[in-house]
Amino acid sequence: MENRKYTLHVSGTHCASCKILIEDILDGEDFVKDGQVNLKKEIIEVEIEGGKNIEEVITILNSKIKPNGYTISVEKIAREKESNNILWTAIPVGLVVLVLFFLLQKSGILNLGIGGETTPVTSFIIGIIASLSSCLAIVGGLVLSLSAKVTQDGGGTKKLFILFHAGRLFGFAILGGILGLIGQAIGINFLFSAILGLIASLVMIILGFNLLGVFKKNKITLPSGIFSFFRKAEHEIWAPVLVGIGTFFLPCGFTQSMQISALSSGSFMSGLMIMFFFALGTLPVLALLSFGSVSFANSKHAPLFFKSAGIVVVGLGLFALLSGLAGVGIINPLFSL
């Protein structure tokens, strides 16, 4: 019997690697002679061995690809409706995360006293506290938004995030060492770090809305310079490393305090140790955010994850933006935690 060609609709494809994954599954079936995925149109063109009922084929294929979060159908699934329903679940999920985060800030649990000399151990503990503090709003928010966005675009590999975190640790160590050596302030210029913080919060808000898919039709993108820089992160080694080093200059009270400690430590090695262990302390939470994004993005909960992350990131971005504007004196403080 002759083979027949079908055009099927597929939903749940959120990344470039989805194409490869689905085509692999299609190739694995004997009755599929040829399978091509078109991500843009969200269709699959398949050539099926003669004598097979298309309904049967769809049932078999769906049983194979559903665990990965995709659905094949003859008719196009009302996409808008589905994505709206996910959004209505994502909003409370994201808000719960935000409420817990700000409650943690307000509770004062993080204000525990660490006295005495700044040693590697205290630096490490302060790093852990910092990674749970309001600094997370900027540094963590940025990490989450970039991780989720890059992963959604199909470029989120473990290697990329390892490079980012390695760059961060390396940058903190070296810059901390330099601080100890020269005993002078670099990166402690308030206005510079405040402006950097404002840019970071704008990036978060834009990426957050992008993750929410609010601007599906008319995607807003970041200013081309910044965006192409992050885009390059997919291909180049130095981009994630540089972003990692750059987090040294983001506004964070804890980072600034530790920079002062490194500054007054008096030697390259002691400054290096203080900043390295501080960065090491922040690593667990930040690593969880970035590697968590990758594993969620490859699960069937990917759409919910991206949208919830979008809500969290927009919330943190707004918080950082309003705080930052009050910090540079453009607006009056609207709130105080």
Next chain:
Amino acid sequence: MTKNKIPLIIITFGLIIALGFIFFGGSKGKGNIKNEQLGDNNKETEQVSNIEMKDGIQYITINAKGGYLPRISTAKAGIPTKLIVKTNNTYDCSASLVMRSIDYQKVLEKTGEEVVDLGTPEVGPFQGTCGMGMYNFQVNFK
């Protein structure tokens, strides 16, 4: 699906209200009269405890750790005034003190007292924030 939506919407509103409380619940001027009176009383006690006259100079003391306390104080205008910012193992944002109106910014020592000369303040509010801006305090000069 619409059945599932209603509880989700209710939860969403609840969470938004919770966020509102976190951000604005502690601030003045909101809530009922009773709360406002309480707030005024608090201010009164703060006023007694954190303003001190010594050798003709008015000293205002603010504690910086996980925010600034008291957040709002009232002091006399028109007399020489110094601000004392106390830190006690302060690593968080409140250690990076910014006071725009007098062009002051500094990362304070972890533990210590920073004395800032405010000159002779005029009538009106005086504001300080931390470097990232999420903590702030205000001194009303009357």
